[in-house]
Amino acid sequence: MDAESLLKAGDLDGCLAALTERVRRDPADPKLRIFLFQVLAVRGDWKRALNQLAVLGEMHAGALGMVATYRSAIQCEALRADVFAGKRTPVVLGDPTPWIASLVEVLRMRAAEQHDAATELRDRAFEQAAETPGTLDGESFAWIADGDTRLGPVLEVIVDGRYAWAPFERIASLDISPPADLRDTVWAPVDITWSNGGQSVGFIPTRYAGTESAGDAGLLLARRTEWIEIAPGDFAGRGQRMLMTDAGEHALLDVRALHFASADAVPESHDG
Incomplete structure (x- = not known):
């Protein structure tokens, strides 16, 4: 062959x-x-x-x-990789808020196996994050989150050659290109419109961090997703990214357009 x-x-x-x-x-x-x-x-x-x-x-x-x-x-x-290992702090797009800093701290606490305290802090952070209603490929939703509970109301992006976290509340719309080549199973091209009207072209990492060590072709090629329970009720993904809404689950490579009903923060860059 x-x-x-x-x-x-x-x-x-x-x-x-x-x-x-x-x-x-x-x-x-x-x-x-x-x-x-x-x-x-x-x-x-x-x-x-x-x-x-x-x-x-x-x-x-x-x-x-x-x-x-x-x-x-x-x-x-x-x-x-260092961010999810709790070793480094990601760039945050938009005015940083305490709940985002809490999610970064949760990663450090998980690395130190302080799981109970990490879960409590994560839950408080999720409660503080704004709800982000909108539409996904024309279907309305009341809220959206990454299926990986380490991220939740945050989207990983690569913009201007930099890895960053972009809270969904800072985003007005995402237009995701349909997969056209093998590399799109690693980095999905996206056009981002920010809540202040600014625009960026970049990538959304198609797969969850650490997938490359899975040794499973289905995960490596973003053909499926699996969940690892890192603490009770806390799940880390491997394979293709999944977006969750109150309307259902959505594999990233199947999503073409996300439009948010309201967002009002300016996407300035801040190092934690």
Whole structure:
């Protein structure tokens, strides 16, 4: 089977082996380099993915824009991992409020296995967050949250080459591009309109942090989601991101448009 067929079948190891052999035979083909970069990114092999981007940039000047964009996205993954490990504080888009700081502190408390206190603090933070009614692909909802309870009313984004947290209450609309290439299973392109009318182009990480260590093709390729109970009633996701509303569950790659009924904060950047 060729690399494309192996990928479709979910055999990432076989796909990588077949693709590596094709690149060895035809090292100057930029399309093969792009494919290889994407497979490595799906596997979470960030160092080798960066190496392929570097080679691609040297051999094909027309790819420099893509190289710069995805180099930044990969670099953001290291910060992202540290945030969920409770080691670093994310950039917050918008005027920081106490409940967002509480969610960051919850991650530190989880890392220290202070689970009961972390759950109490998380619950208080969720109570303080504003409700965010709107529509998802035309369907009305009264509230929306990430299914991962470490995030809840916060959306992870990569904007201007930086990893950040964007509270849903700071967002006016999200227009998410339909998946068109393998890399979209790692970073979903999005157009963001902020509550003050400003606009940004960036990515939403398609998969939950830590998915790259799962070793499961269905999770790595964002074909499914699984939940790990990290404390009673507290769930961390792996695989494709899921958005929850009072109307149901929504896989990120199936969502095209989110419009919020009201939001009034200016999306300025703040480091915790």
